[in-house]
Amino acid sequence: RKQATEYSTSSSDEGFEPKPSLTLKAKRALRKRRKLEKETKQLIKQEELKRLHKAQAVQRQLEELEERQRALEIFGVELERELRGEADAGTKDENQMLHEWFELVMEKNKLMRYESELLIIAQELELEDHQSRLEQKLREKMAIDDSLKDEMDLNEEDEI
Numbered sequence: 328r329k330q331a332t333e334y335s336t337s338s339s340d341e342g343f344e345p346k347p348s349l350t351l352k353a354k355r356a357l358r359k360r361r362k363l364e365k366e367t368k369q370l371i372k373q374e375e376l377k378r379l380h381k382a383q384a385v386q387r388q389l390e391e392l393e394e395r396q397r398a399l400e401i402f403g404v405e406l407e408r409e410l411r412g413e414a415d416a417g418t419k420d421e422n423q424m425l426h427e428w429f430e431l432v433m434e435k436n437k438l439m440r441y442e443s444e445l446l447i448i449a450q451e452l453e454l455e456d457h458q459s460r461l462e463q464k465l466r467e468k469m470a471i472d473d474s475l476k477d478e479m480d481l482n483e484e485d486e487i
Contacts, residue, residue: 367466374459382452385445392442396435403431461487 408414410424468484476484 371459371463375456378452378456382449385449385452389442389445389449392438392445396438396442399431399435399438403428403435406431 405414406424406428409419410421410428465484465487468480468487471480473481
């Protein structure tokens with residue numbers, strides 16, 4: 328009996344022998360995938376930071392531009408008064424005042440074009456950010472096995 332019990336326990340232990348969880352090849356593939364995901368997340372974060380810094384620079388430039396436009400506007404109002412004879416023109420003649428006024432108009436137009444360019448850059452940054460978020464959302468959706476997705480999930484993935 329004692330030998331039979333030892334035999335049966337030893338044979339039953341063999342049935343519960345722990346199986347290796349993953350093969351060496353699968354472990355390497357999993358590590359490689361995790362490393363790749365980590366690197367991708369870091370790249371995405373770096374791109375977001377670049378866009379943020381660029382957006383902040385654009386915002387500062389727009390604020391500076393607005394101040395310059397206000398200063399030109401004040402100078403332009405004073406110059407127009409002088410041209411109409413409402414303010415003391417001092418020693419300036421009319422030709423000199425007209426020349427200054429045209430230069431002022433050209434400067435104002437130049438600032439308006441620059442403002443348009445900055446606004447386009449800002450809009451481009453917003454679109455890039457939106458695209459990045461959609462790509463991240465799509466990656467998350469695609470990481471889920473298709474057998475676990477319902478029709479709504481599949482439609483949302485297609486829409487993205």
